[in-house]
Amino acid sequence: MEAHLKLRVIVEDDDFRRLDLPGLPETLNELHKTIREAFVIERDFHIQFMDPEFNNEFMNITTLQDIRDRGTIKLVYKPNDVNVTPSSLLSAPSTSSSPETSVSLQRSSSLSSMQSSSADSDSTIILQQSDIELRARAWPQEFPIPRFSYNVEVQLQRGNESFRETGNLLTTTPGLKSDILEKLAEEIFQYTAYPQNHQIDEVAAALIKKFPCLKEQSATGYYAWMISLKYKMANYRTKMRNIGCPEVTVNALKNKSSDECLPAKNVKKPKKAEVNFCPSHPTGETDDSLENVRRELLNDVRQRNSAPRVREKMSKTFSYRRKEVVQGNPAA
Structure with missing residues (x-):
């Protein structure tokens, strides 16, 4: 120590x-x-x-x-x-409104400040999770391998037993490998939609550590798993984009300008320590309805004893403000 x-x-x-x-x-x-x-x-x-x-x-x-x-x-x-x-x-x-809260409601200046310090802003802290599930976890120090479906767990446990007794590796069928990668991609997405190379490496290493029967003939023992996991994450993002997940639809080609209409150009991802990068709107809310709530906020901050209403509406409009920060790129 x-x-x-x-x-x-x-x-x-x-x-x-x-x-x-x-x-x-x-x-x-x-x-x-x-x-x-x-x-x-x-x-x-x-x-x-x-x-x-x-x-x-x-x-x-x-x-x-x-x-x-x-x-x-x-x-x-x-x-x-x-x-x-x-x-x-x-x-x-x-519960009194602070000067920072009042300033944050001004359209352009608040958006740029929350982009640079979203993890520390008051609006981030007061979020409620009644309608949508927001990210609240940083990337773990040791990635937890999730529990797979019952039939996959049975095959892996038997594979581990055979590996300990005979040293034979488990022969993975396309269906078994696909099920494993799908579950891992789902778990990774809980932390980040765009994992970095070292994070993919950590997940593959954790998988082999828990299930040594899945090792392969490579220097690390999991190189092929890393490659497969990268492709699976790309496919998983496509699936999430097709169902309208804002965090990945923001990078769809139809949302890019004509001079940036390339898949790998200007990809918008969370910055260091930035959570809830581009969450979905609360159930039943649209851009128009949340814009009306934002305008109500401008009146609320000028009134006495309005802190509870301000907190509630700041929480409600968080996804709307984040959408404008990410998609609109407002000037500082």
Whole structure:
């Protein structure tokens, strides 16, 4: 473990605390547990750190290497628990509209600011998940292989038993391999629609680690699985685009200008630590209906005691504002 660490922890917007650690924890889960026990926090949360490479904007922690002595970290609570105060805090959180909230409602300036700091903006924190499932998880430190369908699990378990006894690898049929790749693609999509090469590598390595009977004759033992998984993700994105998933339809050729009408040109993907890149509208809502809600917001922020309505409407129009950020590319 590293030397003694001192961290500044933002527990709430108006609650700043100091955390002394005898050394850097071995895993992110241990860091979560330490913070939870030190400050008696019952809510589920994820941790962000102040990134000097991005003008000290807060970014989601994906590796323990992001932690620095005397650095600042921030606790961002999961949406379902936003209005609940930790048991260790006796005072209720402030509900008054801040200047940043008022400014964020101005059409052009708010959109550009949320693009650069979407993981840290108030509108991101207050999202509710009643209508659509939003991303709330960063890429895991160790990718969890999902549970496959029953018939696939039976074949893989028997393959593992045979591998341990005789060392023989499992002969995968096209149907079995397709089922495995389909389930992996579905799980990857829960984290990102456009996985990077190292993420594909991590998934393939995790698959072989759990099911060594699927190894192949290559240097890594899973090179062919990596290639197949890349193609499967491309096919899965096509499937999601056909059913109207906004995160991938934004990159469809029909949505690109004539001078950029190439599949690989100007592909719009989430930036570092950016979640809910381009979510679907809430059920029953359209661009026109959400534009009317946005206009109502401009009046609400000028009224007293309107914070609850502002939060509700900011949450409701989040997908609409993100769509304009991603598709419209508004000027700063």
